[in-house]
Amino acid sequence: xxxIEIRLSGFGGQGLIMASVVLARAASLYxxxxxxxxxxxxxxxxxxxxxxxTQTFGSGVRGSATKAEVKISTKEITFPExxxxxxxxxxxxxxxxxxxxxxxxxxxxxxxPDTVKSRPGGEFCEIPATVTASELGNKIxxxxxxxxAVVAMTDVVEMDSLKSAMKDMLPPATHELNSxxxxxxxxxxxxxxxxxxxxxx
Amino acid sequence: MMGEELFxxxxxxxxxxxxxxxxxxxAGYPICPSTEILEIMSTRMPETGGTLxxxxxxxxxxxxxxxxxxxxxxxxxxxxxPGFSLMQENIGYAVITETPCVxxxxxxxxxxxxxxxxxxxxxxxxxxxxxHGSHSIIALAPSNIKECYELTVEAFNLxxxxxTPVIILSDGELAHMRxxxxxxxxxxxxxxxxxxxxxxxPVDPNEEGVSPFPTFGRGHRTHVxxxxxxIVGYPSEDTEVQxxxxxxxxxxxxxxxxxxxxxxxxxxxxxHLLVAYGIPARSAKDVVLNREDFGLFxxxxxxxxxxxxxxxxxxxxxxxxVVEMNEGQLFREVERHACRAGVENVGLCSKLDGEMPTPxxxxxxxxxxxxxx
Numbered sequence: 157x158x159x160i161e162i163r164l165s166g167f168g169g170q171g172l173i174m175a176s177v178v179l180a181r182a183a184s185l186y187x188x189x190x191x192x193x194x195x196x197x198x199x200x201x202x203x204x205x206x207x208x209x210t211q212t213f214g215s216g217v218r219g220s221a222t223k224a225e226v227k228i229s230t231k232e233i234t235f236p237e238x239x240x241x242x243x244x245x246x247x248x249x250x251x252x253x254x255x256x257x258x259x260x261x262x263x264x265x266x267x268x269p270d271t272v273k274s275r276p277g278g279e280f281c282e283i284p285a286t287v288t289a290s291e292l293g294n295k296i297x298x299x300x301x302x303x304x305a306v307v308a309m310t311d312v313v314e315m316d317s318l319k320s321a322m323k324d325m326l327p328p329a330t331h332e333l334n335s336x337x338x339x340x341x342x343x344x345x346x347x348x349x350x351x352x353x354x355x356x357x
Numbered sequence: 358m359m360g361e362e363l364f365x366x367x368x369x370x371x372x373x374x375x376x377x378x379x380x381x382x383x384a385g386y387p388i389c390p391s392t393e394i395l396e397i398m399s400t401r402m403p404e405t406g407g408t409l410x411x412x413x414x415x416x417x418x419x420x421x422x423x424x425x426x427x428x429x430x431x432x433x434x435x436x437x438x439p440g441f442s443l444m445q446e447n448i449g450y451a452v453i454t455e456t457p458c459v460x461x462x463x464x465x466x467x468x469x470x471x472x473x474x475x476x477x478x479x480x481x482x483x484x485x486x487x488x489h490g491s492h493s494i495i496a497l498a499p500s501n502i503k504e505c506y507e508l509t510v511e512a513f514n515l516x517x518x519x520x521t522p523v524i525i526l527s528d529g530e531l532a533h534m535r536x537x538x539x540x541x542x543x544x545x546x547x548x549x550x551x552x553x554x555x556x557x558x559p560v561d562p563n564e565e566g567v568s569p570f571p572t573f574g575r576g577h578r579t580h581v582x583x584x585x586x587x588i589v590g591y592p593s594e595d596t597e598v599q600x601x602x603x604x605x606x607x608x609x610x611x612x613x614x615x616x617x618x619x620x621x622x623x624x625x626x627x628x629h630l631l632v633a634y635g636i637p638a639r640s641a642k643d644v645v646l647n648r649e650d651f652g653l654f655x656x657x658x659x660x661x662x663x664x665x666x667x668x669x670x671x672x673x674x675x676x677x678x679v680v681e682m683n684e685g686q687l688f689r690e691v692e693r694h695a696c697r698a699g700v701e702n703v704g705l706c707s708k709l710d711g712e713m714p715t716p717x718x719x720x721x722x723x724x725x726x727x728x729x730x
Contacts, residue, residue: 177535184364184537207364209535215389215473234643235716236534236636 159229160312160354161238164302165255166247166271168220171299173211176224178321179303179313180209183228186317205229205356208236221250228312230356242352243310245302247285249273264309264352266302281309281348288340297330297337304341305348312354315342362539367505367531368393368435370538371461372401374509375433379545380459381407382430384421386414386440389473390529391463394435415440419447419460426456427581429572431513435461437529438480439470442487448522449488450583455568455606457516457548459509464528466711475711476529478635481686484524485660491603493610495617496524496660498634502536507543508657514546515617519609520567526659528682530636530713551577561588566609610661618663620656622670627652629723630671632691633680634659636713641680643716651723662690668698676702676728680719684709702728 162179164172184207206229214220225238240260246252246267252274259265265280270287285301300322307318318338326334365373372394375383383402385395395411402409408425412418418434425432436444441462451458466472467479480487484496495515497508505527512523551560551571562568568588571579584592585599593599610617623642628650633641638655645653654670656663671677677695679688685705692703706722708714 180535181364184535185362204537207535207537210530211533213474234639234646236530236639237713237715239715 157355158231159227159233160243161241162226162228162243162245162306162312163238163241163255164224164245164247165251166222167250168213168222170222170247170271171296172222172245172247173213173224174325175299175303176209176211176226178300178318178325179306180207180226180228181324182313182317182321183207183226186320187313206231206233208233210236221248221254223251223255243306243312245306247271247298247302252276262352266305266309268298268302281305283341283344283348285341288344289337292336292340293333297333300334300337301341301344304338304343305345306341307338308342308345309348310352310354362537364535364537365502365506366393366533366535367499367502367527368463368533369397370502370505371435371509371525371527372397373540374506375459375513376401376405376407377506377540377543377545378510378513379431379547380433380513381405382409382422382425382432383407383434384410384412384418384425384432385434385436386412386418388415388437388440390465390476390532391435391437391440391461391527393532394461394463415443416447419444419451422458422460423447423451423454423456426458427573427579429574431457431517433459433461433513435463437463437465437473438467438477441480441483445483445487449490449492451522452488452492452494452606453490453583453585453602454581455520456522457520457570458522459512459516459525460522461509461525461527463532464526472711474529476531476636476682476713477709477711478526478528478637478682478686480526481659481681481683484526491607493607494524494660495519495521495610495658496526497619497657498526498659499531499657500635500638500655502531502534503538504657505531506538506540510543510545511619514544517546517548518567519565519613519617520548520570521606521610524660526635528636551575553577562605562609565613566605614661614663614665617661618656618658618666620654620658620663620666622652622654622666624649624652625670626673628674629676629678629728630654630674631678631680631719632656632667632687634687635682637680637682637708640714640716640719644719647716659687662687662694664694667691667694671695671698671700674700676700676704676723676726678704678706678719678723678726680706680714680722682708682713702726
């Protein structure tokens with residue numbers, strides 16, 4: 157696989173744009189040397205990964221539909237937007253209705269069961285991100301629960317990279333909560349059956 | 358910061374480019390999708406010793422930017438379509454008073470309030486002809502985050518070198534997109550200053566048609582007016598004075614296109630030539646990297662249009678397809694040059710809904726042209 161396309165969709169206020177920035181930053185700055193297998197040997201590519209993060213949101217800051225996308229590739233990324241995602245995270249009913257069926261058979265689809273009413277026809281995983289974050293102290297960390305789960309189920313970036321990027325982007329006072337949220341999401345992701353092996357071969 | 362790798366949003370890259378170029382004055386009024394430029398500037402300006410004023414509207418923002426430049430600052434504002442419309446009168450004032458300044462237009466869907474958060478390229482002609490009167494203008498269109506940074510540095514350099522407002526045509530997609538860039542060394546140009554102290558006027562323009570800049574407060578009398586004026590700066594109703602003035606301020610841009618114009622050409626020998634700038638150029642590049650029969654001409658300098666280079670690029674091509682997020686604004690400029698070069702098939706792939714054209718959209722538009730493959 158040379159490119160992986162990730163789409164996170166929900167409503168304004170859930171922090172999905174921030175989640176996409178954290179994930180993209182982790183892949184872009186902290187995974188700068190990706191490992192590829194060549195002639196039975198693992199070799200580090202010095203060039204790093206190409207990463208583009210894009211976002212679409214409405215005029216209302218909270219409540220309107222948001223879409224955040226990350227493309228990660230070993231090749232230059234020209235068209236920056238996601239067409240059909242390899243990883244799809246849905247956190248609102250509206251996002252399910254708009255993007256729920258636009259997936260490949262191999263795509264990993266993750267829904268938050270408490271914020272999405274419908275369920276996809278194909279395979280999917282449930283990660284109760286909002287409820288989990290509430291239990292940890294604040295539902296605002298639901299986005300980081302989702303990222304932890306994505307990392308557990310895909311290895312798209314290393315956990316260390318994700319946490320470094322998270323600390324760059326979020327206020328220090330929230331680091332403890334968000335760190336816990338990422339760890340809890342990682343646990344939930346591991347418990348979930350679905351997987352998508354990202355291999356930059 | 359040199360050599361550092363950064364993961365930046367388009368709007369932040371514009372700010373960092375401006376600061377690298379020496380921008381020390383910013384005046385603006387928030388408007389989506391340009392707001393982050395004002396926001397980020399409001400923390401970066403105090404850090405770098407510059408001045409930021411949030412003005413009451415866009416009319417006063419551009420006025421403050423022009424005033425600051427006459428006080429010796431490198432000044433900038435950023436806005437989007439509705440605010441850009443409001444700035445047009447004073448952009449003309451900056452043109453005739455030959456005031457170096459940079460205006461960033463982060464384009465969104467219009468007309469009027471339109472689509473505040475979605476991208477469009479509806480201001481290409483407004484950048485060229487939005488202000489009244491005979492004039493020329495420089496406008497640059499970045500396609501990626503690296504260019505958001507580098508073309509902002511370039512915009513300041515050109516504004517200083519040619520004593521003219523320079524417009525950066527970004528858009529809502531690029532403004533909020535993030536990519537990794539590496540900060541590299543770039544040359545910085547500063548305006549030629551009028552000799553300090555009490556000196557006699559006039560000081561003749563250099564061979565590029567640019568006079569030294571008489572900054573306020575340096576010991577010589579300075580007069581700035583939007584009226585037609587002599588080389589000394591005082592108003593004149595003499596028709597010869599007006600003729601010479603307009604000739605020179607147009608000429609300093611049009612006669613120096615070889616210095617000003619930047620463009621990219623990929624697959625120069627291909628049969629079909631795509632012309633695209635800004636964010637849609639990425640889709641065009643996608644087509645060109647996957648199809649040997651397609652080439653790309655990408656003007657980084659939209660105004661003045663790099664006509665000589667474009668005409669050379671059309672040699673032996675069967676068709677030209679312009680890709681734009683408007684109803685075909687640069688299309689007319691491209692079409693007339695293509696016709697001059699003898700290309701008969703000139704088509705348009707136009708996207709007007711707030712989504713960027715996909716590589717597939719471009720190929721479908723080309724198929725609609727029914728050109729012999």
